Amino acid sequence: MRKITLSNGKTVEVSCLSCALTSGLIEPDGGVVFETNYFHAHQDVAYPIKGLIIVASKRHIKCFDELTEEEMIDYMQVLSKIRKAQRDVLGIEYVYYFYNEDTTHHFHTWMVPRYEWMHEFGRSVESVRPVLLYARKKMNTNENIQEVLAAIDSLANELKK
Ligand SMILES: [Zn+2]
Known part of the structure; x- marks a missing residue:
């Protein structure tokens, strides 16, 4: 079991974070972007x-x-749908896809858009972790979070069409 602290401060214990998210037990910040019978984004x-x-x-x-x-x-x-929405709504030209089977959660794929600032971390798989850590440590500003949340909304709206 893993203890997870929700954004409202509550702590829940779950055996699999992916199960908790896809079942709706945990509501992700920004909400669900897209959902089908089999997948959750x-x-x-x-x-x-x-x-x-x-x-x-x-x-x-x-x-x-x-x-x-x-x-x-x-x-x-x-x-493909999400990829198209990323392009049409956010102008994202390239995306990196990351998926590892030996996860502590379950089957999930990261779709990481490529931005100019990421180039200094390399151009292939070696850049993924430094890019994510940089974002977590250095881009956690109120202004950026607002932009990220707005992007989630516009993607979710586009995917509803
Ligand atoms: Zn699971």
Whole structure:
């Protein structure tokens, strides 16, 4: 079990953070960006990067080959839809995708938009962690958080269409 402190200060104990999020037990800051029968998308505002989205399966699985055929099709559609919304609404030109199977949570894919300021951390997989840490430590300003939340809203609205 993991203890998680919610933004309202309450503490809950959950065995899997992804299950807690996709089941609605935990409401992510900024809310749910997009949802289907099989997948759930939100932003982790602890990493305040505009347009960063985490897509999690609703089933507690870890590996790609555990997806059912319906889930596979839905997964590609969900990623593509979100990707298009990132481009159309936020003008995001490139996205990095990160997914590891040995997670302590469950199946989830990070969609990390590329911005100019990230180039100094490298141009490939080695840049992902430094970029996320930099965002968490240095971009946690009120102004930036407001922008991130506004971006979540506009993505969510676009994805409702
Ligand atoms: Zn889970």
